[in-house]
């Protein structure tokens with residue numbers, strides 16, 4: 516092949532490129548045209564380039580100059596054609612000057628926040644998280660926990676029964692039984708979960724609410740361990756605060772005590788939130804009743820333990836000053852947004 520023939524072929528391609536590029540009516544068309552002309556594998560320009568090595572050196576110089584001009588011409592023409600198309604974004608109704616909308620990422624529910632904080636504190640104190648089923652048998656929910664068989668809590672008016680023997684657990688205490696049945700002491704667990712009562716849904720009651728159970732069983736455990744651990748917890752959770760224990764009664768602990776913390780609203784001077792007592796009750800606790808240990812096969816002569824139960828919903832209400840428990844269940848974004856973390 517001579518230089519003249521090559522240049523002729525280059526001019527023919529130049530003319531054809533003009534036709535192809537002018538025929539493109541969109542960016543997509545133009546991309547197809549670019550590929551047809553300059554594509555590395557099967558582009559027409561590439562095919563022409565492959566002829567170069569077959570030329571004599573003198574012819575090759577002339578042809579090389581022509582090929583450079585041709586490539587430049589095709590690229591310029593592609594760019595000019597591209598400029599005639601409006602920018603892609605302008606074809607939609609996007610206003611690029613509008614400030615970005617921050618997306619709603621959601622947040623943790625105030626009760627979840629409280630549960631996770633309580634879990635963190637007890638985890639550091641050596642407790643493990645344990646879970647149990649929400650549908651329980653009467654034995655796990657009452658019998659093993661030393662409830663007398665005529666206890667009013669076992670009445671259909673108080674408890675949601677699924678069948679004669681199966682019910683929605685009224686507290687997280689059955690997890691104590693299930694844990695002691697499966698793991699020999701020493702045991703230190705924290706059991707969070709939902710519990711159910713046949714209660715009206717009003718400002719301070721809900722038929723379903725969260726509870727957290729704690730249990731520690733080992734040799735030589737005494738009331739001192741209970742008091743020290745729960746006081747430590749209160750100081751960690753509420754900040755340095757006064758606490759007090761009042762005698763109480765639960766079938767599954769003996770002795771039993773309610774624990775109060777200084778009212779977080781008035782710091783002890785008395786207000787409507789604490790009914791002028793200066794104290795707020797946060798949990799029930801006590802030494803595990805020997806009959807509970809024996810029901811699970813644990814030797815009550817060798818081992819002792821303490822347990823507590825508290826309502827994280829109630830604690831969230833105290834902490835955030837929430838006046839009505841129903842706000843925790845309404846899924847009202849205006850309320851949740853204020854507390855989302």
Ligand SMILES: [Zn+2]
Pocket residue numbers: 778779780781782783784785786787788789790791793794
């Ligand atoms: Zn108060």
